[in-house]
Every structure is written in C-alpha cells, then in structure tokens.
Amino acid sequence: MLQLAEIFYSVQGEGMWTGTPAVFVRLAGCNLSCSFCDTDYALKFFAPVSDVVRRVREEGGACPLVILTGGEPLAQRETLALIDALRADGRRVHIESNGTLPTELPDDVWLTVSPKERLSPEMAGRANEAKLIVDGRVPEEWIGAFGETTPMFLQPEGNKPSNVALAVDAAKRDPGRLRLSLQTHKFIGVR
Numbered sequence: 001m002l003q004l005a006e007i008f009y010s011v012q013g014e015g016m017w018t019g020t021p022a023v024f025v026r027l028a029g030c031n032l033s034c035s036f037c038d039t040d041y042a043l044k045f046f047a048p049v050s051d052v053v054r055r056v057r058e059e060g061g062a063c064p065l066v067i068l069t070g071g072e073p074l075a076q077r078e079t080l081a082l083i084d085a086l087r088a089d090g091r092r093v094h095i096e097s098n099g100t101l102p103t104e105l106p107d108d109v110w111l112t113v114s115p116k117e118r119l120s121p122e123m124a125g126r127a128n129e130a131k132l133i134v135d136g137r138v139p140e141e142w143i144g145a146f147g148e149t150t151p152m153f154l155q156p157e158g159n160k161p162s163n164v165a166l167a168v169d170a171a172k173r174d175p176g177r178l179r180l181s182l183q184t185h186k187f188i189g190v191r
C-alpha cells in the first residue's frame with residue numbers, strides 16, 4: 001500500500017520540462033527534515049498501486065507524463081512497483097528526489113535530483129538534471145558532485161528577488177554549466 005499526500009493534474013513549473021502538462025503524484029513522507037521545506041507531504045491517504053494508476057487516468061486522461069514527487073518518493077518500497085505500473089499504462093515517469101537513497105531505476109525514467117544535506121554518488125551519476133536551491137547562498141558544494149554534462153538548474157527559494165539575484169549572478173559567472181529555474185507555476189497561480 002502506498003502512502004500518499006495528493007494526486008493532481010497541472011503543469012511542470014521547474015527545470016528542463018517547464019511548461020509540460022503532467023499528473024503529479026505526491027508520495028507522503030520524507031527521510032530528511034529540511035528547515036526551509038515548504039511542501040506539505042503529510043500522509044493524507046493510502047492506496048494500492050492499481051488505484052494510483054486509475055487516479056492518474058482520471059485526473060490526466062491521456063496525458064503522457066506523470067511526475068512522482070514528495071516528500072521523498074523513493075523512500076517507499078512500493079514506488080518501484082508504481083513506476084512499472086505507470087510505464088505499463090503507457091506513461092512517461094519522472095521522479096523528483098533528494099538523491100539520498102540509491103535506487104536502480106529503468107533507463108527511461110527521468111530523474112531530477114535536488115540535493116539537500118547529503119547525496120548518494122550513484123543518484124548524482126544517474127540524475128538527468130540537478131536542481132540546486134538558492135536560499136541566501138548558492139550551494140556551490142553540490143556542483144562538482146554531478147556529471148559535467150548534467151543540466152544544472154539554480155532555483156531561487158520562494159522566487160525571492162535576493163535569491164534570484166544570487167542565482168543570476170552565479171549563472172552568468174558559469175554560463176556553460178548553470179541555468180536559472182524559476183518556480184513558474186507560482187507566477188500563474190497553479191500548483
């Protein structure tokens with residue numbers, strides 16, 4: 001049985017896939033407890049894998065993209081079964097992870113890693129994109145942990161102007177490596 005916080009249909013607001021419609025499956029719980037966390041990942045309901053696949057269909061119809069987020073989606077053992085069931089249902093699966101839990105994922109799963117207090121080298125190596133949160137400082141310590149060709153997004157916490165300025169300055173200093181990623185969904189008032 002999976003532990004879930006919410007399932008909803010929206011648009012990816014961050015990173016490489018910004019603007020792409022997607023069904024979001026927010027799994028409950030996290031193995032970290034970051035002081036700045038503003039995500040409500042509290043447990044709201046339990047559901048078997050088959051019910052989650054059905055809810056994804058009800059919410060998103062033929063939408064091909066499903067984003068598993070959290071909390072930490074890889075902290076639940078049944079998440080791998082959910083990934084397989086969604087792929088079997090014809091969906092593309094993206095995962096947004098803090099990158100702490102080494103997990104073997106199918107090759108066609110897109111992995112976004114946003115490191116916080118620690119990072120698994122396996123997950124850093126597997127990441128399709130990295131998202132670094134800029135909150136009063138640019139977390140330069142994570143940049144070298146990812147492959148040189150891994151797209152790396154600097155995301156200003158809360159879209160705050162001071163964090164945006166830090167991120168823009170850092171991206172301008174290292175234009176071959178860093179890009180700005182704003183939480184665009186917050187500008188247009190969607191989840």
Ligand code: SF4
Nearest residue numbers: 030032034037071098
């Ligand atoms: S890893 Fe992410 S979801 Fe978990 S506590 Fe930290 S910011 Fe929140």
